[in-house]
Amino acid sequence: MMQASIAKDLAAITALKARYCRTLDTKDWDGFGDCLAEDFTGQYDGMPRASKDEPEVAHVAGRKSVADGTAANLQNIPTVHSVYAPEIEIIDETHARGVWAMRDYLLFPTCAFVGYGHYHEDYVKSNGVWRIQRTHLTRLFVEEEWR
Template sequence: MSEHITRLLAIEEIKALKAKYFRCLDTKDWEGLGECFCDDLDADFTAAPGPHTSSRAEYLAMIQKALKYAETVHYGHMPEITVLDASAARGVWAMQDMVKMPAMTLTGFGHYHEEYRLEDGQWRISRILLTRLMLDMEERSA
């Protein structure tokens, strides 16, 4: 297969990976979400606001606790994916999210900055950084 076709296939597989990430996150499919990441995931959500975690297990425990009582909708747009070699890539995704929690609703816009690694024939996220351009927080009445 030509190098160009291999690169295009990797980009499409990474797009499908990110779609799975959003779907599993919003439907709280934690097992499916875990399949999106490398074991040594570096996840920095300090600008979200949120924590910085250093493994898939740590990230999954954090996100399950953080979203236990929340309804979420996440969208990723306009991916800029660069395939670095046969097993590494990086990308930037414009994003929008809404997180409805019992006391408040967060609506945000920003970018996911990610690194990807091919493991066992599957692309996975090895690093994820969320930056914000805008974050609106609205208190919800009881």
């Protein structure tokens, strides 16, 4: 690949991840879903939860299922997601992988949650558009303030 093409792909993937965070926090569920590949899969460790009875790990699959489930769980929950320090590797013209440091804050009626960790992701480019194909969110540390 030419350097200009790699730089363009890196910029597009960086914009994709920024859009993912913005659409999630602003509750733009169509935009959020558009960040994900149709065959998206994800694992989220140290999940934010509204109850101590809820699981701490979630496995999800499918763009529509994930977007609909996220909307149902977070529609009325204030959230702030921040990502930084990207390590992105372009594998070929249609595949890439990356790791992003992250911090998120969610304010449930029953719990204030802050998490720190890393998104480990695979990206796929289809019809000229990069999307997240797989994510594994690992947590280094979480703070849960139960009310």
